[in-house]
Amino acid sequence: MSQVLNSLPSYLQADHLGPWGIFLQQVDRVTPYLGDLSRWVETLTRPKRILIVDVPIQMDDGRIAHFEGYRVQHNTSRGPGKGGVRFHQDVTLSEVMALSAWMSIKNAAVNVPFGGAKGGIRVDPRQLSRGELERVTRRYTSEIGLIIGPTKDIPAPDVNTNEQVMAWMMDTYSMNVGENATGVVTGKPIDLGGSLGRREATGRGVFTVGQEAAARIGLELKGARVAVQGFGNVGGVAARLFAEAGARVVAVQDHAGTVYQDSGLDLAALQAHVQRQGSVLDFPGAQAVSQDSFWDVDCDILIPAALEQQITAANAHRIRAKLVIEGANGPTTPQADDILHERGVLVLPDVIANAGGVTVSYFEWVQDFSSFFWSEDEINARLIKIMRDAFAAVWQVASEHQVSLRTATFIIACQRILRARDLRGLYP
Ligand SMILES: NC(=O)C1=CN([C@@H]2O[C@H](COP(=O)(O)OP(=O)(O)OC[C@H]3O[C@@H](n4cnc5c(N)ncnc54)[C@H](O)[C@@H]3O)[C@@H](O)[C@H]2O)C=CC1
Numbered sequence: 462m463s464q465v466l467n468s469l470p471s472y473l474q475a476d477h478l479g480p481w482g483i484f485l486q487q488v489d490r491v492t493p494y495l496g497d498l499s500r501w502v503e504t505l506t507r508p509k510r511i512l513i514v515d516v517p518i519q520m521d522d523g524r525i526a527h528f529e530g531y532r533v534q535h536n537t538s539r540g541p542g543k544g545g546v547r548f549h550q551d552v553t554l555s556e557v558m559a560l561s562a563w564m565s566i567k568n569a570a571v572n573v574p575f576g577g578a579k580g581g582i583r584v585d586p587r588q589l590s591r592g593e594l595e596r597v598t599r600r601y602t603s604e605i606g607l608i609i610g611p612t613k614d615i616p617a618p619d620v621n622t623n624e625q626v627m628a629w630m631m632d633t634y635s636m637n638v639g640e641n642a643t644g645v646v647t648g649k650p651i652d653l654g655g656s657l658g659r660r661e662a663t664g665r666g667v668f669t670v671g672q673e674a675a676a677r678i679g680l681e682l683k684g685a686r687v688a689v690q691g692f693g694n695v696g697g698v699a700a701r702l703f704a705e706a707g708a709r710v711v712a713v714q715d716h717a718g719t720v721y722q723d724s725g726l727d728l729a730a731l732q733a734h735v736q737r738q739g740s741v742l743d744f745p746g747a748q749a750v751s752q753d754s755f756w757d758v759d760c761d762i763l764i765p766a767a768l769e770q771q772i773t774a775a776n777a778h779r780i781r782a783k784l785v786i787e788g789a790n791g792p793t794t795p796q797a798d799d800i801l802h803e804r805g806v807l808v809l810p811d812v813i814a815n816a817g818g819v820t821v822s823y824f825e826w827v828q829d830f831s832s833f834f835w836s837e838d839e840i841n842a843r844l845i846k847i848m849r850d851a852f853a854a855v856w857q858v859a860s861e862h863q864v865s866l867r868t869a870t871f872i873i874a875c876q877r878i879l880r881a882r883d884l885r886g887l888y889p
């Protein structure tokens with residue numbers, strides 16, 4: 462690690478092997494390409510603002526339960542903080558810090574006028590009743606209300622949060638400030654100022670850049686074998702779009718199980734099964750395989766669309782895909798990245814591959830401010846153009862510097878962020 466990283470305060474150094482540590486390693490890799498702007502690079506290694514909140518609620522049985530919540534604003538040089546909120550039993554500060562930093566990079570990579578932020582609550586929402594979930598959401602929103610707002614920091618859905626959670630967040634914030642603040646969150650229901658196309662946007666972005674990358678490496682999508690980890694908002698939509706393009710989705714893994722079908726899974730039936738049963742487990746007609754065997758599946762395209770640190774030095778050698786498209790944030794460790802690179806596997810990094818969601822969140826925010834709503838065709842066309850242009854720029858920088866697509870995305874994004882920082886200057 463460089464001297465910049467050694468000079469960090471202890472709470473930022475605590476977790477070199479966790480997600481934040483991975484982000485720091487990624488910054489280390491990009492620094493040599495930043496020229497004069499590298500004098501500002503330490504900015505990226507110190508989140509602007511970290512808020513840790515206690516979220517007490519009354520459970521249905523009368524007990525008082527406390528949950529730990531976070532909101533981290535990594536960088537706001539290019540605009541208000543923007544990024545999702547995750548409800549998961551394993552959420553940590555390191556994770557939320559890294560996720561907020563990847564938002565800064567992602568937002569700059571697709572050039573939407575936002576900084577990076579992210580939030581989370583350390584809670585397993587599957588263990589909560591609907592009433593408990595609503596109380597946790599509303600209390601958390603009030604607690605982070607100190608720092609969020611339509612021009613300050615705008616949350617959105619992430620793992621285990623959805624349109625309903627965004628509706629509760631918007632309503633709570635609006636009640637607290639005494640006005641209808643639809644622009645405080647994105648990913649809302651359409652009836653409350655949400656945008657057409659937002660629900661599918663991340664998966665559509667994954668598919669769009671996947672299409673571009675496949676064309677560059679001569680991989681025909683028709684008949685291509687696809688394996689997807691995570692069958693939620695991102696993985697579910699991406700799988701469907703690849704299947705619609707003629708690919709065969711042969712394996713799907715979620716938190717509870719892995720299903721495999723050599724002839725291709727019936728995704729509509731699988732989606733209905735998940736709605737009913739809560740997971741892909743026991744999907745009729747498919748073969749159940751162990752969680753670990755997922756990495757050995759014979760496929761051309763692998764889409765990790767669940768959580769961080771899934772592709773590691775322990776399984777990267779086993780991956781048979783030619784193309785990995787990171788729907789999830791941070792699914793590949795730096796060691797695994799190097800192994801895949803040496804093996805000639807092309808990795809489309811999260812910071813560009815899953816930027817479709819925040820791109821349509823940007824459209825939603827703009828529509829809320831203007832109270833003028835666009836058609837779904839208009840939204841999808843604008844989304845696809847932004848994703849294709851961003852991909853082309855990343856591809857060009859990667860070729861120019863002979864670096865990975867991840868480092869190329871970081872070069873473009875860090876230059877934009879640090880240029881904005883430089884232009885703002887220091888006060889006084
Ligand atoms: N929702 C969005 O718009 C965006 C999400 N992302 C990222 O995409 C990833 C997935 O997010 P969503 O689809 O929104 O979440 P989701 O909550 O809709 O779905 C998550 C999926 O991952 C599965 N999963 C959870 N733990 C797992 C494990 N240990 N092994 C295998 N599968 C597991 C769940 O069963 C579920 O199918 C996350 O990394 C998130 O940060 C990135 C950009 C935008």
Ligand SMILES: O=C(O)CCC(=O)C(=O)O
Binds near residue numbers: 544647816
């Ligand atoms: O739509 C957004 O604002 C952010 C989505 C998100 O959390 C992500 O891209 O990881």
